[in-house]
Amino acid sequence: MITFDNIDVTFDGFHALPGFNLTIKEGEFFTLLGPSGCGKSTALRTLAGFIQPAAGDVWIDGKRVTNLPSRRREIGMVFQNYALFPTMSVEDNIAFGLKVSGVARVESARRVAEIAAAVNLTTDQLAKGVAELSGGQQQRVAIARALVLRPKILLLDEPLSNLDAKLRHQLRIQLKELQEQFGITTVYVTHDQDEALTMSDRIAVMNHGRIEQVGTPAEVYNASATEFVCNFIGEVNRLTPGSLGALRSAGAALLDAEGESYVRIEKTRITVPGGHGPAAAAGVGGHGPAAAAGRAVLPGVVRSKQYHGVYSSYKVEAAGGLFKGIIQEHGHPGFGLGDAVEVAIDSSDVLQYAGAGL
Incomplete structure (x- = not known):
């Protein structure tokens, strides 16, 4: 046309x-x-x-x-x-x-x-x-x-x-x-x-x-x-060298250690240690830290929270960086500042650029 x-x-x-x-x-x-x-x-x-x-x-x-x-x-x-x-x-x-x-x-x-x-x-x-x-x-x-x-x-x-x-x-x-x-x-x-x-x-x-x-x-x-x-387009987390290394150690060897790597915030799962809790109940978090090869589970601490009504957005300090994630509210209290949590990232959700060998 x-x-x-x-x-x-x-x-x-x-x-x-x-x-x-x-x-x-x-x-x-x-x-x-x-x-x-x-x-x-x-x-x-x-x-x-x-x-x-x-x-x-x-x-x-x-x-x-x-x-x-x-x-x-x-x-x-x-x-x-x-x-x-x-x-x-x-x-x-x-x-x-x-x-x-x-x-x-x-x-x-x-x-x-x-x-x-x-x-x-x-x-x-x-x-x-x-x-x-x-x-x-x-x-x-x-x-x-x-x-x-x-x-x-x-x-x-x-x-x-x-x-x-x-x-x-x-x-x-x-x-x-x-x-x-x-x-x-x-x-x-x-x-x-x-x-x-x-x-x-x-x-x-x-x-x-x-x-x-x-x-x-x-x-x-x-x-x-x-x-x-x-x-x-949208919001992303830039993966730190530590989080990328954890993914490669978890079985995602095809990820380029030198590539610029990102994961979208809604695919960044935040759970209590062990993979259960509000995020999992809301359909955002998980099936446990060992649910799949190529999943990195990073221990972290909640550093900020913003309430949006339908959902809340969190920033979690983990693996030398800040990771943003979202959790549907559904009436539960979610996490508080300073709470210990886990951030789970699947290698299949990672976007890589600048020399990534994918």
Whole structure:
């Protein structure tokens, strides 16, 4: 559906996208994820036709569109600040693109009413000025304005970043439902890992204008291809030489003693000595220290605890480092500061980089 073919974008000699290659499938919700300045918005705007690449080609449906004006690419775009017209009504904002395209007034009114209903905007809201709407409602107006033109592709550039956390969560669900309802190919830009993991069919993790990994949310999280991806997505514990040595002694000889090694915090099991207790009862901890070859069990001491409601997160000093783990609450008291515990790590959960021989 969409192909970036060896795209090179430069700004005053700076290579924002050096040799950028990517293919996005028809009908999928695809996310460009990465920190600020990594090139994700540049890639989106190149696809939209707002940026002309210095080299390479952009293809849509097998057609080369590199030099095609933005208005002829059949693309709808929602910006971070929505870019609505403050002096116009909601209805006129949605209808603006139809008016510019010369769509008849009767047909325009029908399509505006249809798309407004699809994004849960009422007749009363259509008559209001956009300044009278909440941030979430304005976001729906921006989406309606893009979708009313019936584009082949919908581009969303950090559309939820200006909203509060609760509203962002609600609108994530609505956005995904709308995308599935319309079956439209959607390219979404965000720096928010949680948004990317919960909404996407596939994700491209970007860093310094280059793609570090493309995969499903589960692939980029559980099988992070690079050390950058491992550290950028989710939370991890970096294994100390002592903990890595314990794993190798426990039968995980294939682990590279020189590699940078990590394990995600939810796979770091915290139990009372012997492998029983709150963590085990909560389904986080174990089956005992000798349950499997390749499992290291490290004696430790609880150094901090943070209560999150559904779960608590702990930092445990063990093997010369601090290990973070989480335990589901379920009403039990958990551990206290200074409690003696054990940290169990399975070699199968270890992610290794930089010369790891796996």
